[in-house]
Amino acid sequence: MNSDRLASLHLLPPHSATVWATSPMYPAAQTISRPDGSSVRLELPLFWYEPPWIQLPRDVAGRLAASVANLDVVVSALRRDVAIDEEPSELFAAIPADESAAIDAAQRQFLPRMTPYRAERYGFTPADFDETRVIDVRLAATRDDSGRFAYSPEQMRRWEGGAEESTIGGGGHVATGSFPTDVVSLKQARTKLDQLRLLAPSAAVFVSIDCYRLEEEIAAALVSRPDGLIVRMNQPEIEGIQLAALVTKTRRLMDEHDFADKPLWIVPGEVSARDVAKLIALGASAVAIDAWCMPLVRFLLESIPTSRFDRTAFNQIPAVTSQHLWDDIDRVIGLVSAIMPHGSTPQRLGTYHSRWAKSCGASLLAP
Amino acid sequence: MPHVPKPPQSAKPPTPLRSAPAESVSRETLTNKTLPADALPADALPSDALPSDALPIDALPDEARQLDSTHDTMVGFDQESVDSTSLPDIDHEFSMQELFDAELREAIRSVPLQGDEEKFPRVEILGADGQHAALMRIDHPVKLRVRGSLGDYAFAYNSQTVIKVFGNVGHGVAEGMSSGSIRVRGHAGHGAGTAMTGGTLGIYGSAGDRTGGAMRGGGLFVRGDVGNDVGLGALAGTIVIGGDAGNNLGNPLSNVAVFIRGKAASLTPGVTEAPLRKKQEVQLGLLLISAGIRGDATDFRRIVPIAKLAAENAARGEVVPNWR
Numbered sequence: 001m002n003s004d005r006l007a008s009l010h011l012l013p014p015h016s017a018t019v020w021a022t023s024p025m026y027p028a029a030q031t032i033s034r035p036d037g038s039s040v041r042l043e044l045p046l047f048w049y050e051p052p053w054i055q056l057p058r059d060v061a062g063r064l065a066a067s068v069a070n071l072d073v074v075v076s077a078l079r080r081d082v083a084i085d086e087e088p089s090e091l092f093a094a095i096p097a098d099e100s101a102a103i104d105a106a107q108r109q110f111l112p113r114m115t116p117y118r119a120e121r122y123g124f125t126p127a128d129f130d131e132t133r134v135i136d137v138r139l140a141a142t143r144d145d146s147g148r149f150a151y152s153p154e155q156m157r158r159w160e161g162g163a164e165e166s167t168i169g170g171g172g173h174v175a176t177g178s179f180p181t182d183v184v185s186l187k188q189a190r191t192k193l194d195q196l197r198l199l200a201p202s203a204a205v206f207v208s209i210d211c212y213r214l215e216e217e218i219a220a221a222l223v224s225r226p227d228g229l230i231v232r233m234n235q236p237e238i239e240g241i242q243l244a245a246l247v248t249k250t251r252r253l254m255d256e257h258d259f260a261d262k263p264l265w266i267v268p269g270e271v272s273a274r275d276v277a278k279l280i281a282l283g284a285s286a287v288a289i290d291a292w293c294m295p296l297v298r299f300l301l302e303s304i305p306t307s308r309f310d311r312t313a314f315n316q317i318p319a320v321t322s323q324h325l326w327d328d329i330d331r332v333i334g335l336v337s338a339i340m341p342h343g344s345t346p347q348r349l350g351t352y353h354s355r356w357a358k359s360c361g362a363s364l365l366a367p
Numbered sequence: 368m369p370h371v372p373k374p375p376q377s378a379k380p381p382t383p384l385r386s387a388p389a390e391s392v393s394r395e396t397l398t399n400k401t402l403p404a405d406a407l408p409a410d411a412l413p414s415d416a417l418p419s420d421a422l423p424i425d426a427l428p429d430e431a432r433q434l435d436s437t438h439d440t441m442v443g444f445d446q447e448s449v450d451s452t453s454l455p456d457i458d459h460e461f462s463m464q465e466l467f468d469a470e471l472r473e474a475i476r477s478v479p480l481q482g483d484e485e486k487f488p489r490v491e492i493l494g495a496d497g498q499h500a501a502l503m504r505i506d507h508p509v510k511l512r513v514r515g516s517l518g519d520y521a522f523a524y525n526s527q528t529v530i531k532v533f534g535n536v537g538h539g540v541a542e543g544m545s546s547g548s549i550r551v552r553g554h555a556g557h558g559a560g561t562a563m564t565g566g567t568l569g570i571y572g573s574a575g576d577r578t579g580g581a582m583r584g585g586g587l588f589v590r591g592d593v594g595n596d597v598g599l600g601a602l603a604g605t606i607v608i609g610g611d612a613g614n615n616l617g618n619p620l621s622n623v624a625v626f627i628r629g630k631a632a633s634l635t636p637g638v639t640e641a642p643l644r645k646k647q648e649v650q651l652g653l654l655l656i657s658a659g660i661r662g663d664a665t666d667f668r669r670i671v672p673i674a675k676l677a678a679e680n681a682a683r684g685e686v687v688p689n690w691r
Contacts, residue, residue: 114463120581120600121543121562126504127526160583168602174620177600181580182539182558183522192539194518195500198468 005240006278008356009349012133012363013320025337030285032134032204032263034197034227037038040133042112045280045336046329047134049230049267049288050142052297053081054155058252062222063314066090067321068293070109074133074286076114080108080123080159082222090128115203117196118142118176123159124152129200136230139221140210141178149176189224206230206265207306209237218253228262229254232271234290243268244282245359247343252284273328277335281348289328296324310364417493456514457491464494468501475506475528487529495534502530508547509520519556522549526566538575541568557594560587563604569658576613581604582623588658595632597625598670607651607667609660617670625670626651628662639675 033039046066053061060081069091083089094108114134114218117124119141129135141149150173160168168174182187189192193205206335209217210232231242231250247266254264263285270291271279279287299320303313339348349362357364410632413621441614462475471492478488487510495501495515502511503523523542544563554572558580565585570578575615582601588609595613598606601623619637624647634640643651643664651664671679 070456082617121603122581124562124584126543126545129504129524150441156602168622171622174602175600177581179563180558180597181577181599182542184538191519195503195523195539199499199503199524230628231578325482 003272004275005268006275007224007243007350008240008353009244009278010276010351010358010365011274011281012348013275013337013338013352014252019247026339027090028333028336030228030263034204036197038123038201040202042074042133042243042286044074044329044333045284045286046072046276046289046295046332047076047114047286049075049076049232049234049266049290051290051293052145053077054158055297056305058083060304060314060317062091063317064296064300064321066111067318068296068325070112070318071322071325072112073289073325073329074112074114075174076116077135078116078123078159081123084162085125093129093203115200115204119180122156122174126199129196129203130233132142132200132203134201135196135205135226137189137205137207137226139179139207141176142231144173148173150174153177155211186220187222193224193226204228204263206263207210208232208265208267209211210233211250214246214249215253218250219257222254222257222259226262226322228285229259229263230265232267234267234288236269240275241356241359243313244278244356244362247279247284257320273331277339278349280336281339282345285329289325292325292328296321300323304362311321372535395675400464458488459529460491460493462494463492463496463498463501468498468503472502475502475505475509475511478507480508495532495535501536516553525549535572540570541566544568554591555589559589560585563587567658567679573610577624582606586654586658588654588660588681590660592629605654607660608656609652609662617672619674621672622675626667627670628667631670634670637673639673639676641665641671643669669686 001237010310025233028042028045029043030045032042042292051065059277065077065082075091077091079089081090082091091111091113094110097108102210110131112134114136115128115132119138130169144150144155145150152173153168153171157166163239181190183192196205204227207221207224207226209232211352213233218229220354233246238246252266254260254262264283265286265288266279267283267290268275268279269289276287276289300313300317306344345361346363350365351357352365353360354364368619370520396551399602400602400604415446417519424602436549441471455593459478461471463471465606466474471532475504478490486619487508489512490509492511492513495513495517497516497518499518500518500520500523502521506529508527511530513530513532513534514577517532518535520539520542521536522530522540522544525541526546527542528547530547532551534568536551536555538556538557539558539561540551540593541549541559541563544566546566550569550571552571555570555574557575557577559570559574559578560568560632561577562583562610564583564665567586569588571590574589574593576594576596577599578597579587579601580591580596580599582598582604584604586607587604588607590609592610596615596622597608597612598616598618601621603622605624606626608627608629611626612631615635616627616631616634617625617635617638648664651667655662
């Protein structure tokens, strides 16, 4: 049984008449340009958008985050999600260099990380700006697991309660915001994004929005001239055909707003490796793989012993992570290498269903 | 004076991050607290619309300066300028017109500290002319005096530094500040002190909407009036309002202490006004002295979540943090 959400779409091979042998293998890596002329390089078109760090102890969350990032997947986290302020964090530390090589500070390498810049900035510290690859300015309110537009008391304690995780805000849920309190209008938000570029000189500044009221939201978000756009399409109600249509429409709207060359990152919910490649063929630049990482979280929740002295599961996290994710990641790399970077959707994708062809512009193949 | 490498004249800081200083101060803040932000015209506020104390003292005529010196706010501000914790003379002088922002921050960070930890080196910043995102993320114990007005997001994520601005500031001043102090002689735009976690922010003029939004600690003083939604999303800290407030003052879900001397157009549902307790009177009195604001703490009322007040009345508020 095929569980792909975009199973009705086919990644089209080149025509039989073309000389396939000399066709290049397109790299999965991408470079994002900043207005100041610098650029941010990302090795894979994959990211973990909303990890449930609060479900894991800090040290386990930190180890898992670093393990996933070590596979070149961009991982979203605040420092306080994965470590207390004074503690070192694997995700935030420089990658250990070869002892024989003398490397100065400018050449140090860091794991790929994205920083959620929420409207309320709860839990945010200045260290979150350092060496991050992407600042994700979230312009849409987030629901917690209970469905509230709120942060749970546990979440607030982790972010703001310090090492002892003391009670915050009277001990109840704290409402989320959807627009920064220090931004006056979407036009003025451009100044905010410029500020963030100064604070995080190594990062591209993205804006993330929901996929509802898409035309309005995209028009509004792009007024602030971000370096890229993240669209959340991970609501369980969204079907595969709607997902394909939404990605197509988002890319079209970006083109209409002179944003054709800017990256579009999609948060699609449950997807397979083939789905990821098809979303990229539809116009996405990167795709969230939260659904692939959740089994790792569940595994760790079940296997973490109550004894703090038993570190077996903790020490195995990098190996387990690699074993669980690598096959899918490699499949994405392989499929993406066969997608023409500047090809149109009908050149890249085909379908035997007219509804699908109509929804996303794929070639209608003979039935 | 330290040697600071300066770029050639042709390499002046880029202009896109600059605006006229008054443009950053909302008309709403100065004229009508109930106007929605979108109703504000995009053009700059004419300088004659500003109260005299919004301008740098040097810019005022002699007569106005004399009047100004009797104003409690400015007395406090100017007395604090010559306090004994700073060295008597200017140790360093940098111009925002001649240095790029990154160079300026690096120059400030490289100012050598004195042996005496109590005494901060004094640094004069010239050429402030509405630059946005200026002097951010400085973590160095120096005293900065900024001559002129700054644009949006000045002093974001600063710590340790003691700053005085002889002018206005735009939106989001002192975002995420964690320690030290920032005192603004003029007015501030919207979102002053957003997400600050510590230190003291003093606005000696008026401030706009959402002042103290998402505050997580520290103290915020506004000598004049504030706009709507003050303390929106704030978790902790202290907000002191010397004048009046707009709509939706306070936050029912937070531990932030809000004190107001004037009137609020409306309170957020779930909060109420209450008199200060003795302990808070002492606490506020000290804060007012620290901010150089004349007045009696008993002139102020506090805005408190109803649930928290009920917990306090049941003598549980201070020992049971789960008051909700």
